[in-house]
Amino acid sequence: MLLKRYFDRHFRFEDLFNGHAAAEKLVAPERKKASKAFKRVIFLLKSLSYVCGAAFVLSFFWDFGPQHRLPDLWGMELPLTDLIRTMSVSGIIGFGTNWLAIKMLFRPVYKRPIWGQGLIPAQKDRIVWQLAGGIHQHILNEEMIRSRIEQSGLIGKVNTILLNGIDNLLQDEEFKREIKAMTYKRLKEDMGKEEVRLRFSRLIDEKLDEHLQSGLKAFVFKTYKRLSPQDYDALINNLLDRVPTTVVSIIEEMEKESAVIVESLKEKEDDMEAFFSKLVLDILERIDIQLLLSKQMSGFDEAKLEQMIWSATNEQLLYIQYLGTILGILGGLLIWQPVLMLGFFGTLLVVLLLLDLALYSLFPKKFGKPKS
Numbered sequence: 001m002l003l004k005r006y007f008d009r010h011f012r013f014e015d016l017f018n019g020h021a022a023a024e025k026l027v028a029p030e031r032k033k034a035s036k037a038f039k040r041v042i043f044l045l046k047s048l049s050y051v052c053g054a055a056f057v058l059s060f061f062w063d064f065g066p067q068h069r070l071p072d073l074w075g076m077e078l079p080l081t082d083l084i085r086t087m088s089v090s091g092i093i094g095f096g097t098n099w100l101a102i103k104m105l106f107r108p109v110y111k112r113p114i115w116g117q118g119l120i121p122a123q124k125d126r127i128v129w130q131l132a133g134g135i136h137q138h139i140l141n142e143e144m145i146r147s148r149i150e151q152s153g154l155i156g157k158v159n160t161i162l163l164n165g166i167d168n169l170l171q172d173e174e175f176k177r178e179i180k181a182m183t184y185k186r187l188k189e190d191m192g193k194e195e196v197r198l199r200f201s202r203l204i205d206e207k208l209d210e211h212l213q214s215g216l217k218a219f220v221f222k223t224y225k226r227l228s229p230q231d232y233d234a235l236i237n238n239l240l241d242r243v244p245t246t247v248v249s250i251i252e253e254m255e256k257e258s259a260v261i262v263e264s265l266k267e268k269e270d271d272m273e274a275f276f277s278k279l280v281l282d283i284l285e286r287i288d289i290q291l292l293l294s295k296q297m298s299g300f301d302e303a304k305l306e307q308m309i310w311s312a313t314n315e316q317l318l319y320i321q322y323l324g325t326i327l328g329i330l331g332g333l334l335i336w337q338p339v340l341m342l343g344f345f346g347t348l349l350v351v352l353l354l355l356d357l358a359l360y361s362l363f364p365k366k367f368g369k370p371k372s
Contacts, residue, residue: 006175011165013158038315045322052091052325059085078337087332094328098321106309120309125298132293140293142284149280159273163265170258180248187244200243201236 064080104118111117120127149155169175190196212218225232265272334341 006169006172007165010168010172012161038319042315042318042322045319045325048091048329049095049322049325052088052095052329055084055088056092059088078340083336086336087329090332090335091325091328094324094326094331095322096324097328098324102317102321128298129294132290135293136290140289142287142289145284146281155276155280156273159269159276162272163262163269166265167262170255170262176251176255180251183251184244184248187247191240191243197237197240200240201233204236204239 059082063082063084066079066081068080070078070080105120106118108115108117109121111122116122191200208221212221330341330345334345
């Protein structure tokens with residue numbers, strides 16, 4: 001807790017996210033609400049599917065017969081035989097096929113023995129890998145990250161924050177007092193423990209034996225140790241008692257050199273920045289971003305994946321689903337009078353294409369120009 005408190009005080013890493021970086025914060029786009037006109041269209045198309053269902057039921061009780069026909073048009077006879085059933089069945093088939101196609105994208109979520117599995121759940125691993133590859137290639141790759149880091153000057157800012165933080169930390173009198181007090185207290189407690197003193201006593205004794213293996217000094221030392229074991233133990237205990245004070249004295253001596261340490265670090269500022277840059281780039285080269293993305297996305301549950309896609313596109317999918325009803329009805333008209341309806345639909349298609357081009361040319365800002 002002590003180090004964290006002073007680290008937060010002197011190492012101002014939050015400055016990295018101020019100013020320009022904050023202005024670039026990404027805001028998630030709001031979901032566009034369906035317009036009233038779109039809701040009315042959906043309501044009408046949905047109602048049409050129910051009308052087709054009701055008309056199909058009605059056709060079992062009453063339908064047009066051979067005696068029913070429309071007035072001749074350009075010499076063509078237009079009989080209405082079984083028209084209600086033909087139109088209603090075509091509408092139901094159009095709605096049903098679109099509904100089934102949309103459901104087959106997602107359902108069954110989990111593989112079934114008869115029904116198999118939905119397209120997206122069945123191909124989830126392939127979709128995830130392709131999506132991760134696309135993101136890696138065009139959005140998030142090592143080169144783009146490297147370029148962004150270089151443009152932002154992030155490593156230089158981190159380097160400056162570290163140097164300033166070290167300087168401020170070494171000049172903080174409160175920090176120095178707390179470090180010395182904590183060090184002295186901890187060493188005093190440790191040196192008061194019998195097992196600690198015994199371990200250090202053995203260590204000191206071993207080191208003395210290693211350095212005094214031969215010669216007159218070794219003879220005197222071993223003689224003194226053998227003839228005065230109590231005095232020898234007292235000498236070592238005296239050294240252990242002085243450890244806390246000695247360590248604090250060493251820290252105080254190092255404090256005098258703090259300015260030299262900081263100045264030496266500042267002289268190596270360019271080398272430190274180059275080191276951090278190389279370190280970051282080496283880490284980037286060792287990370288397989290595509291594999292990382294694919295593993296992350298493959299953890300999505302199939303049901304969760306369906307919910308994500310459906311929540312983002314449900315209005316459009318509903319529109320496609322119910323649009324199948326009217327397309328089916330148009331198909332029924334084509335079955336009823338192939339030649340006449342084919343000419344009518346062809347003319348209608350040409351008119352709609354021309355109208356679309358005209359509106360797009362007149363109002364380019366409203367509908368948007370394709371991005372180059």
